[in-house]
Amino acid sequence: xxxxxxxxxxxxxxSLTVLDGITVSVGSGKVLGLIGPSGSGKSTILRVLxxxxxxxxxRVLLDDVEVRYSNAGDVxxxxxxxxxxxxxxxxxxxxxxxxxxxxxPVKIRGxxxxxxxxxxxxxxAKVGLADKLKSxxxxxxxxxxxxxxxxxxxxxxxxxxxxxxxxxxxxxxxxSEVLDTIRVLASEGMTMLIVSHEMGFIREVSSKVAFMAxxxxxxxxxxxxxxxxxxEERTRDFVSKILRH
Amino acid sequence: xxxxxxYGQIWPYLPFLLDGALLSLQIAFLAFCGGLFIGTLGAxxxxxxxxxxxxxxxxxxxxxxxxxxxxQIYFLYFALPDVGILLSSYVAVLIGMTLNAxxxxxxxxxxxxxxxxxxxxxxxxxxxxxxxxxxxxxxxPHVARVLFPPLSNHYILMTLGTSMAAIFGVExxxxxxxxxxxxTFRSIEVFSVTAxxxxxxxxxxxxxxxxxxxxxxxxxxxxx
Numbered sequence: 001x002x003x004x005x006x007x008x009x010x011x012x013x014x015s016l017t018v019l020d021g022i023t024v025s026v027g028s029g030k031v032l033g034l035i036g037p038s039g040s041g042k043s044t045i046l047r048v049l050x051x052x053x054x055x056x057x058x059r060v061l062l063d064d065v066e067v068r069y070s071n072a073g074d075v076x077x078x079x080x081x082x083x084x085x086x087x088x089x090x091x092x093x094x095x096x097x098x099x100x101x102x103x104x105p106v107k108i109r110g111x112x113x114x115x116x117x118x119x120x121x122x123x124x125a126k127v128g129l130a131d132k133l134k135s136x137x138x139x140x141x142x143x144x145x146x147x148x149x150x151x152x153x154x155x156x157x158x159x160x161x162x163x164x165x166x167x168x169x170x171x172x173x174x175x176s177e178v179l180d181t182i183r184v185l186a187s188e189g190m191t192m193l194i195v196s197h198e199m200g201f202i203r204e205v206s207s208k209v210a211f212m213a214x215x216x217x218x219x220x221x222x223x224x225x226x227x228x229x230x231x232e233e234r235t236r237d238f239v240s241k242i243l244r245h
Numbered sequence: 246x247x248x249x250x251x252y253g254q255i256w257p258y259l260p261f262l263l264d265g266a267l268l269s270l271q272i273a274f275l276a277f278c279g280g281l282f283i284g285t286l287g288a289x290x291x292x293x294x295x296x297x298x299x300x301x302x303x304x305x306x307x308x309x310x311x312x313x314x315x316x317q318i319y320f321l322y323f324a325l326p327d328v329g330i331l332l333s334s335y336v337a338v339l340i341g342m343t344l345n346a347x348x349x350x351x352x353x354x355x356x357x358x359x360x361x362x363x364x365x366x367x368x369x370x371x372x373x374x375x376x377x378x379x380x381x382x383x384x385x386p387h388v389a390r391v392l393f394p395p396l397s398n399h400y401i402l403m404t405l406g407t408s409m410a411a412i413f414g415v416e417x418x419x420x421x422x423x424x425x426x427x428x429t430f431r432s433i434e435v436f437s438v439t440a441x442x443x444x445x446x447x448x449x450x451x452x453x454x455x456x457x458x459x460x461x462x463x464x465x466x467x468x469x
Contacts (some may be wrong), residue, residue: 050371079373090368094386094463103382106370136463149368159383 001028002063002081002159002191004049009058011041011048018044020215021058026160026208029189033223034205035194037222037238040212042195043087046162049193050084051075083158087165089145091137091152097124098133101152109156116155123151127181143174150181160191167198197241203227211235248433255434258425265421266442272417273404276339280346280403281396287351292358300349309348315409317341322413342403349399357392390462396455397466401447402450408443418442 004026011019018041026032034042047053049060051069060067062081067238068074091100101120105111124130127147137145146166153161163182167175179201186192186205196202203223210220211230219232227243230236287306290298309317318341321332331342361384369379408419416424422439426432458464 052371057253076373079371084371086364086368088364090362090367092368092383093362094383094390104374107378108373140369152372209461 003027003061004082004160004193005059005061005064006045006049007059007061009043009045009048009060010056011053012056017057018215019048019058022211022212022215022217024217026191026193029191030207031186031190031192031194033194033202033209033224034212035196035199035202035209035238036212036218041215042212043164043216046084046164046193046195049078049112049162050082051078069160080156081159082162083153083160084162085146085149085153085154085166087168089137089142089149089169091145091148096134096136097129097140097148100137100148101155103172104152105155116230119165120151120155123154124148126184127151128177135230141174142170146170146174146178147181150178154185160193161185162191163194163196165195166195167196197242199227199239207244211238213238250434251431252434252438254431255425255438256420256428258429258435259438262418262421262425262439262442265416265418266446268415269404269410269417269419270446271408272335272339272342272407272415273400274412276342276346276407277400277403279339279343280350283343283347284350284354288354288358289346290350291355306348306351309345310352314341314345315412316408317345318409318413334410334415336425338407338410338413338415342406346399346403350396353395353399354388354392357388360391361387388461390464392462393454393458393462394466397451397458398453401451404447404450405443 004022006022009019009022010017018039020041022041022045024032024045034045036042044053047057048069050068054069060069060078062078067078069078092103095103098120099115101124102113105116105119106113121130121133124133127150129144129147129151132140132144132148137148140148150166166182168177170178175198179198182192182194182201183205192205194202194206206223208220209223209226210217211226211232211234212218213234219226219230219235225231226235227239230239271411287302290302294302318338321341322334322337325332325337358364365383366379369383374382376462407417411415411420411423414420418439422435426435429435452468455466455468
């Protein structure tokens with residue numbers, strides 16, 4: 001059963017500290033929502049988890065086994081079990097939708113093409129793109145591209161899915177189609193870490209919400225507590241500002 | 246002032262001219278391939294090399310793209326013999342065009358290398374692609390798609406540029422046209438037929454390259 005524990009994690013871009021001792025965890029089938037102002041370090045946590053940024057200190061435990069990010073084998077293991085979806089979709093522009101979804105399982109994991117394609121078709125049908133298999137990313141809307149990116153991440157059968165502001169680059173009318181996809185995943189028991197500014201959505205799907213500021217977790221708790229009865233001044237400030245409009 | 250066109254007089258020379266056109270194509274193709282090789286090394290050096298390598302490549306590019314190609318070939322053909330290097334006119338033209346192409350293609354390819362999206366690389370990395378797999382599946386197809394149209398354009402320009410070889414007595418299409426003109430004095434007929442041959446060659450090449458680019462690489466190219 002997937003379980004992720006982050007203990008006193010620190011990370012920096014050069015001399016700029018972006019994570020200053022983060023301790024959070026997410027259990028099997030749970031959804032952890034990460035909220036907070038821009039620059040608070042939410043996305044950086046996800047980047048550290050998938051090995052795009054080396055942590056400066058602290059520990060990450062995946063299923064109770066420590067991940068050493070300086071060790072290539074450990075990074076490979078973590079990338080086998082975690083999948084990330086980015087704000088800018090980051091699809092491979094030179095491949096059609098089906099190839100985008102199948103390339104990693106076929107070329108990297110060495111699974112048979114037929115079996116992977118069958119899975120991919122099902123995944124793409126699930127995200128509502130069964131009729132776009134042969135389309136290229138530049139022929140799709142942002143919302144469609146993002147749903148392809150979600151299918152691509154799921155094709156690797158990850159234990160935990162990381163979502164990094166996946167609706168932030170979308171036109172408002174395209175946001176719901178992407179969030180609906182995530183709602184389905186949450187209801188199926190997918191373990192997820194979600195960074196988002198869609199507060200209503202975070203509140204609805206999260207089992208637990210962490211409010212972050214300046215590289216620290218200011219407050220963590222059940223969605224109702226964070227949004228309705230925050231105990232920290234900083235959280236109250238943020239929530240009142242963001243829920244006012 | 247009346248002039249009667251007499252294309253009949255140059256019909257017999259048509260195979261002779263077509264033979265010259267083949268030599269034009271050969272020069273353009275060889276110089277382009279050589280230039281592509283130099284350009285790939287140059288672009289790799291400018292993208293990944295150290296400061297000294299970058300400086301040296303810059304000197305090469307600046308000199309070769311800011312002097313007339315004719316002067317460059319003159320230099321090879323007339324100046325090098327003074328230091329004991331004697332090149333035939335064909336070889337001088339070929340080397341001159343290759344070096345010139347190398348400089349332009351260095352710049353064109355560098356732009357292609359730089360257009361690789363960092364975000365796609367990150368996605369590939371987190372999906373578990375090794376560095377080599379990233380190059381094979383993400384970088385190369387992207388670079389090929391981005392570079393194919395400008396490289397095709399340069400190839401067409403080089404095909405026309407081969408006419409410079411006539412100045413050095415190389416018997417490619419323009420050189421042979423000179424000769425036919427000298428024998429028949431039918432300038433209008435000779436040079437209009439020659440021009441037509443160049444048009445056919447370049448239009449055909451443009452169309453073929455555009456089809457290849459669109460079918461294989463999804464490059465945005467117009468077929469004529």
